[in-house]
Amino acid sequence: MWPSRTRTETVTCLACGTERPREEAREYDKHGDRWDRDDKTFEHLCKPCHSDLCHHPRDELEALLVDLEAGERERDAFLASYLSTVEERYGTLEEES
Template structure:
Protein backbone atom coordinates (compact mmCIF):
# COMPACT_ATOMS: atom_id res chain seq x y z
CA UNK A 1 0.00 0.00 0.00
CA UNK A 2 1.33 3.41 -1.01
CA UNK A 3 0.70 6.52 1.01
CA UNK A 4 -0.28 9.77 -0.59
CA UNK A 5 2.53 12.28 -1.00
CA UNK A 6 0.09 15.04 -0.11
CA UNK A 7 0.24 14.87 3.67
CA UNK A 8 -0.87 18.47 4.07
CA UNK A 9 -4.60 18.26 4.85
CA UNK A 10 -6.89 20.97 3.60
CA UNK A 11 -8.97 23.16 5.88
CA UNK A 12 -11.94 25.43 5.25
CA UNK A 13 -11.72 29.07 6.29
CA UNK A 14 -14.82 29.74 8.46
CA UNK A 15 -14.85 33.41 7.43
CA UNK A 16 -15.00 33.07 3.64
CA UNK A 17 -15.43 29.34 2.99
CA UNK A 18 -12.23 28.93 0.96
CA UNK A 19 -10.59 25.51 1.06
CA UNK A 20 -6.84 25.91 1.54
CA UNK A 21 -3.88 23.68 2.51
CA UNK A 22 -3.36 23.62 6.28
CA UNK A 23 0.23 24.82 5.82
CA UNK A 24 -1.06 27.99 4.12
CA UNK A 25 -3.64 28.75 6.80
CA UNK A 26 -3.36 30.79 9.98
CA UNK A 27 -4.32 29.22 13.29
CA UNK A 28 -7.16 31.03 15.05
CA UNK A 29 -8.32 30.61 18.62
CA UNK A 30 -11.72 32.18 19.19
CA UNK A 31 -10.85 32.68 22.86
CA UNK A 32 -7.81 34.80 22.00
CA UNK A 33 -5.27 32.60 23.79
CA UNK A 34 -3.54 30.48 21.18
CA UNK A 35 -0.56 29.74 23.44
CA UNK A 36 -2.58 27.73 25.97
CA UNK A 37 -3.11 24.70 23.74
CA UNK A 38 -4.46 22.10 26.17
CA UNK A 39 -7.85 20.62 25.15
CA UNK A 40 -8.42 23.13 22.36
CA UNK A 41 -9.57 22.80 18.79
CA UNK A 42 -8.38 25.59 16.57
CA UNK A 43 -9.97 26.98 13.46
CA UNK A 44 -7.85 27.88 10.46
CA UNK A 45 -8.31 31.08 8.49
CA UNK A 46 -6.92 31.94 5.08
CA UNK A 47 -4.26 34.67 5.12
CA UNK A 48 -6.51 37.47 3.78
CA UNK A 49 -9.25 36.80 6.38
CA UNK A 50 -6.71 36.45 9.18
CA UNK A 51 -5.19 39.80 8.22
CA UNK A 52 -8.59 41.48 8.56
CA UNK A 53 -9.06 40.30 12.16
CA UNK A 54 -8.73 42.60 15.12
CA UNK A 55 -5.93 41.17 17.23
CA UNK A 56 -6.86 42.98 20.45
CA UNK A 57 -7.55 40.99 23.64
CA UNK A 58 -11.11 39.67 23.93
CA UNK A 59 -11.22 38.77 27.62
CA UNK A 60 -14.64 39.68 29.01
CA UNK A 61 -16.06 40.58 25.60
CA UNK A 62 -18.81 37.96 25.63
CA UNK A 63 -20.04 38.88 29.11
CA UNK A 64 -20.00 42.58 28.13
CA UNK A 65 -22.11 41.87 25.03
CA UNK A 66 -24.56 39.78 27.07
CA UNK A 67 -24.86 42.60 29.61
CA UNK A 68 -25.48 45.14 26.85
CA UNK A 69 -28.08 42.92 25.17
CA UNK A 70 -30.16 42.72 28.36
CA UNK A 71 -31.84 45.97 27.34
CA UNK A 72 -33.59 46.72 24.07
CA UNK A 73 -31.59 49.54 22.49
CA UNK A 74 -31.68 51.02 19.03
CA UNK A 75 -28.52 49.94 17.18
CA UNK A 76 -26.85 53.37 17.55
CA UNK A 77 -27.45 53.38 21.31
CA UNK A 78 -26.08 49.85 21.59
CA UNK A 79 -22.89 50.93 19.82
CA UNK A 80 -22.55 54.03 22.01
CA UNK A 81 -23.00 51.87 25.14
CA UNK A 82 -20.45 49.36 23.84
CA UNK A 83 -17.81 52.01 23.12
CA UNK A 84 -18.38 53.61 26.54
CA UNK A 85 -18.08 50.22 28.26
CA UNK A 86 -14.89 49.30 26.41
CA UNK A 87 -13.30 52.67 27.17
CA UNK A 88 -14.27 52.42 30.86
CA UNK A 89 -11.24 50.89 32.64
CA UNK A 90 -13.24 49.05 35.33
CA UNK A 91 -15.42 47.39 32.67
CA UNK A 92 -18.77 48.32 34.24
CA UNK A 93 -21.57 50.01 32.41
CA UNK A 94 -22.35 53.45 33.75
CA UNK A 95 -25.90 54.67 34.02
CA UNK A 96 -26.57 57.81 31.99
CA UNK A 97 -28.43 60.54 33.84
Protein backbone atom coordinates in the same frame (compact mmCIF):
# COMPACT_ATOMS: atom_id res chain seq x y z
CA MET B 1 4.29 10.42 18.36
CA TRP B 2 3.80 13.61 16.34
CA PRO B 3 1.70 13.45 13.18
CA SER B 4 3.53 13.62 9.89
CA ARG B 5 4.25 17.19 8.73
CA THR B 6 4.15 16.05 5.10
CA ARG B 7 0.45 15.23 5.02
CA THR B 8 -1.84 17.82 3.47
CA GLU B 9 -4.69 18.73 5.75
CA THR B 10 -7.45 20.93 4.37
CA VAL B 11 -9.09 23.53 6.62
CA THR B 12 -11.97 25.92 6.04
CA CYS B 13 -11.56 29.63 6.69
CA LEU B 14 -14.14 30.68 9.27
CA ALA B 15 -14.36 34.19 7.74
CA CYS B 16 -14.73 33.58 4.00
CA GLY B 17 -15.48 29.84 3.85
CA THR B 18 -12.70 28.91 1.42
CA GLU B 19 -10.92 25.61 1.81
CA ARG B 20 -7.14 25.81 1.91
CA PRO B 21 -4.25 23.52 2.72
CA ARG B 22 -3.42 23.84 6.43
CA GLU B 23 -0.04 25.45 5.68
CA GLU B 24 -1.88 28.32 3.91
CA ALA B 25 -3.95 29.16 7.00
CA ARG B 26 -3.59 30.55 10.49
CA GLU B 27 -5.02 29.07 13.67
CA TYR B 28 -7.73 31.06 15.39
CA ASP B 29 -8.58 30.57 19.04
CA LYS B 30 -11.68 32.46 20.09
CA HIS B 31 -10.35 32.58 23.64
CA GLY B 32 -7.22 34.41 22.53
CA ASP B 33 -4.83 31.81 23.91
CA ARG B 34 -3.56 29.74 21.02
CA TRP B 35 -0.49 28.61 22.96
CA ASP B 36 -2.39 26.54 25.52
CA ARG B 37 -3.23 23.51 23.41
CA ASP B 38 -4.63 21.08 25.97
CA ASP B 39 -8.03 19.75 24.86
CA LYS B 40 -8.47 22.43 22.16
CA THR B 41 -9.84 22.37 18.67
CA PHE B 42 -8.78 25.34 16.59
CA GLU B 43 -10.66 27.10 13.84
CA HIS B 44 -8.69 28.56 10.94
CA LEU B 45 -8.42 31.72 8.87
CA CYS B 46 -6.86 31.89 5.43
CA LYS B 47 -3.85 34.22 5.32
CA PRO B 48 -5.70 37.08 3.52
CA CYS B 49 -8.55 37.04 6.08
CA HIS B 50 -6.05 36.80 8.94
CA SER B 51 -4.21 39.85 7.58
CA ASP B 52 -7.51 41.78 7.47
CA LEU B 53 -8.16 41.18 11.18
CA CYS B 54 -7.66 43.83 13.80
CA HIS B 55 -4.87 42.43 15.95
CA HIS B 56 -5.57 44.62 18.98
CA PRO B 57 -6.26 42.89 22.30
CA ARG B 58 -9.85 41.76 22.62
CA ASP B 59 -10.13 41.40 26.37
CA GLU B 60 -13.75 40.87 27.39
CA LEU B 61 -15.01 40.75 23.77
CA GLU B 62 -15.99 37.07 23.69
CA ALA B 63 -17.80 37.36 27.03
CA LEU B 64 -19.60 40.49 25.81
CA LEU B 65 -20.75 38.74 22.64
CA VAL B 66 -22.05 35.80 24.68
CA ASP B 67 -23.82 38.15 27.11
CA LEU B 68 -25.51 39.95 24.21
CA GLU B 69 -26.51 36.66 22.53
CA ALA B 70 -24.56 37.30 19.33
CA GLY B 71 -25.80 35.09 16.52
CA GLU B 72 -29.07 34.38 18.32
CA ARG B 73 -30.81 37.74 17.88
CA GLU B 74 -31.89 39.83 14.93
CA ARG B 75 -28.91 41.76 13.54
CA ASP B 76 -30.33 45.25 14.15
CA ALA B 77 -31.37 44.41 17.72
CA PHE B 78 -27.95 42.92 18.46
CA LEU B 79 -26.06 45.91 17.03
CA ALA B 80 -28.18 48.41 18.97
CA SER B 81 -27.61 46.43 22.17
CA TYR B 82 -23.88 46.11 21.44
CA LEU B 83 -23.39 49.84 20.86
CA SER B 84 -25.42 50.72 23.94
CA THR B 85 -23.51 48.27 26.15
CA VAL B 86 -20.09 49.35 24.86
CA GLU B 87 -20.91 53.02 25.48
CA GLU B 88 -22.21 52.17 28.95
CA ARG B 89 -19.11 50.16 29.88
CA TYR B 90 -16.37 52.04 28.06
CA GLY B 91 -17.73 55.49 27.21
CA THR B 92 -18.91 57.18 24.05
CA LEU B 93 -17.61 55.84 20.76
CA GLU B 94 -15.88 58.56 18.79
CA GLU B 95 -13.72 58.30 15.73
CA GLU B 96 -10.18 59.57 16.11
CA SER B 97 -9.14 62.26 13.66
